[in-house]
Amino acid sequence: MQSAVDTALQKYLIDMVTSKIAELRKKELIFEAKYKYDYKTFSQRIAEDEEFAVYTENNINKMWESELAEWEFCHKGIDDWTKKLRNILMMQ
Amino acid sequence: MDKKTSEYFDDAIISASSVFEDIEYNTDVTPERAILQIWGKYNLYRISVTELVDCETRKYRYYILKGNRVEAGFDNAPDPRAIRLRYGKIGKEYAGRHIPHLHLNDKTEIELTEEMTFSDFVQWLKRNITNENT
Numbered sequence: 001m002q003s004a005v006d007t008a009l010q011k012y013l014i015d016m017v018t019s020k021i022a023e024l025r026k027k028e029l030i031f032e033a034k035y036k037y038d039y040k041t042f043s044q045r046i047a048e049d050e051e052f053a054v055y056t057e058n059n060i061n062k063m064w065e066s067e068l069a070e071w072e073f074c075h076k077g078i079d080d081w082t083k084k085l086r087n088i089l090m091m092q
Numbered sequence: 093m094d095k096k097t098s099e100y101f102d103d104a105i106i107s108a109s110s111v112f113e114d115i116e117y118n119t120d121v122t123p124e125r126a127i128l129q130i131w132g133k134y135n136l137y138r139i140s141v142t143e144l145v146d147c148e149t150r151k152y153r154y155y156i157l158k159g160n161r162v163e164a165g166f167d168n169a170p171d172p173r174a175i176r177l178r179y180g181k182i183g184k185e186y187a188g189r190h191i192p193h194l195h196l197n198d199k200t201e202i203e204l205t206e207e208m209t210f211s212d213f214v215q216w217l218k219r220n221i222t223n224e225n226t
Contacts (some may be wrong), residue, residue: 018120047170047187057199064161065169066153069144073120073127076146080122 017085028074034076035060039075093125101128105212108132108226111214112139134217149190154213165195166208173202
């Protein structure tokens with residue numbers, strides 16, 4: 001009986017974490033399409049290239065800083081949840 | 093989300109609810125980080141707030157908008173213009189550093205600031221954005 005509960009709980013956790021990863025990836029794809037870069041490339045370039053920052057503000061989003069924070073949450077959040085998923089699977 | 097971050101977010105939402113109109117907010121967490129986004133109105137201005145917290149840093153964006161114009165924007169993003177103001181030049185060695193700064197006049201002006209909290213931002217807003225500005 002306890003084993004069945006544990007299995008059900010584990011399945012629930014796996015479904016939840018998988019869903020979170022998919023949700024964050026969906027949002028990240030929107031940022032990638034909007035800014036035409038992946039997170040790592042964009043975040044590095046925007047911090048080193050003043051002309052690129054001005055271009056981004058004039059042509060894509062004047063408040064790129066806010067979306068960069070949200071993008072970081074999505075990008076790094078995928079890693080966070082993937083590690084969590086790995087830990088859950090290792091408990092099997 | 094740890095207790096300290098949870099309390100910080102709760103306080104920010106309560107404060108925003110009392111100061112702004114038409115408030116909307118969103119929070120999300122992962123095992124390592126948490127994000128809070130708040131949108132609202134203050135007089136004729138739109139307010140946009142983002143807080144991203146992990147175990148090492150707190151990244152904030154506090155923006156005051158009139159239409160599409162950025163009247164003022166506090167953030168600690170690694171903006172190359174803020175990096176140049178702080179270090180005298182832009183370079184890979186400074187990339188990614190979080191530099192507290194303030195954008196003014198639709199982001200045509202920038203100045204360095206102290207680190208801001210949401211509470212600091214609300215105090216600044218009350219001091220600097222009055223009905224006379226609207």
